Amino acid sequence: MAFTVTAEELKNELEQGTNVVIIDVRFDLQEPEAGRRWYKEEHLPGAVYLDLNKDLSSKPVKHGGNHPLPDEGRFAKRLGDLGIDRETKVIIYDQENDMYASRCWWLLYYMGHEEMYILEGGFSRWKELGYETTEQVPHYPQKQYNASVRPELVATMEEVKEKIRNKRAILIDSRSKERYLGLEEPLYEKAGHIPGAKHYFWKDVFTEGGKWKDPSELEKHFQTLPKGEEIIVSCGSGVSACPNFIALKLAGYEKVKLYPGSFSDWISYEENEVATGEE
Incomplete structure (x- = not known):
């Protein structure tokens, strides 16, 4: 399964009139409105915008991160409103290779x-190549998005607790080493x-030049993780864990789940212990 497309390949598809919807997900956790502002200033031709807080997440409550x-119903409607159904080819982009595109993927x-x-x-790569950008916001015919949800991709807090205690899964923390x-x-x-x-660390799935590592490099990166084991990826709130999810799939791991609430959900339960230092 391919996970990425190059700027050159996308430009060629646009020139050929391929039926594709492009999603801009640029975002800044420190300045939540920045991504939408960047989109309004310029974006790829035909691109629509999805916001991490408003579209790719629901509002935080006491638990859940x-x-x-x-x-799921609201997100499916949002996709349909943007002209996306299950048969639509979708290209997602971030500022560079960042975590928000992986979350949307x-x-x-x-x-x-x-x-x-x-x-x-x-x-950044699109601009570096001198390709066209625009400030025009496209409008696509509304479609019906009929989701076929894959619940097996999600791990709950209770599942994480039970499986880690009984060594039935391996939990990954994708945040920086200092935070871990x-x-x-x-x-x-x-x-x-x-x-x-x-x-x-989620950024370690990229090369020094910022590109996605190839499958053989990723296999080496994750070589201490048995491929037959279930892997649960986590981070702070289920966003930066997503590049690790994709990287594990690229490396040939089949049993991979996301703990969407991650550390921010875990600590919302007073009884849950927190570890520091190296394991």
């Missing part, structure tokens, strides 16, 4: 979509990680 999964996969790709290098160790925590009231989690 800082970026709970969106309501994962959500489409969760909804049962088959043809969705991340633009390698994102908006509990040396710093810029977002939450507790620092550290879920006991038993192994550390795999």
Whole structure:
């Protein structure tokens, strides 16, 4: 299964008039309105915009983490309003190769979509090649998005707790090493990680040049993880775990789940312990 498309390939598809919908998901956690502003200023021709907080997540409540999964019916309607149905080929781009495009890719996969790709290098690569951008907002004929949800891709807090305790799955923490160790925590009231989690920083699935590593490189990166084991990926709130999800799939791992609530959900339960330092 291919996960990415190059800027050159996308440009060629647009020139040939291929039926494709492009989704711009640029976002800034520190300045939530920045992505929409960037989109209004310029974006790829024909691109629509999806917002991490408003479209790719539901509003946080007491439990569920800082970026709970969106309501499936609402998200399906949003996709249909943008001219996307299950047969539509979708290309997703971020500013570069960042976590928001992976979150959108994962959500489409969760909804049962088959043809969705991340633009390698994102908006920056498109601009670097001198390709056209626009400020025009497209309007596509509304479609019906009939989701076929894959619930097996999701792990709940209770499932994570039980499987880690009984060594029935391997939990990955995708945040920076400093946050994993509990040396710093810029977002939450507790620092550290879920006991038993192994550390795999999400940015390590990219090369020094910022490109996705190829499958053989990713196999080497994850070589200590048995392919027959179930892998649950987590992070702070289920966003930066998504590049690890994709990278594991690229490396040939089949039993991969996302814990959408991740650390921010885990610490919302007072009884849950938090570990610091190396496991």
